[in-house]
Amino acid sequence: MTTPTAIDPSKLLLKPEEAAAVLSIGRTSLYALVREGLIESVQVGRLRRFRRGDLETYVAQL
Numbered sequence: 001m002t003t004p005t006a007i008d009p010s011k012l013l014l015k016p017e018e019a020a021a022v023l024s025i026g027r028t029s030l031y032a033l034v035r036e037g038l039i040e041s042v043q044v045g046r047l048r049r050f051r052r053g054d055l056e057t058y059v060a061q062l
Contacts, residue, residue: 012052013042019050023059033058 007018014022019039020030030050033039040054 013044013049014052014055016048016050019055022052022055 007014007022011018016027016030020027023030030039034041039050039058041048041050043049
């Protein structure tokens with residue numbers, strides 16, 4: 001198991017691992033929420049990124 005690292009709060013786009021850490025869930029659970037349409041993600045080239053605001057919107061709707 002990896003230890004959580006500090007995530008720079010000024011980052012606008014987060015890697016999947018960072019987004020999962022912000023939500024305190026696993027990466028697999030994060031992708032399940034994306035498939036269900038509950039969390040938005042963006043494609044940057046071949047990379048998948050998550051906007052901090054979309055994560056905050058998801059949490060606010062819980």
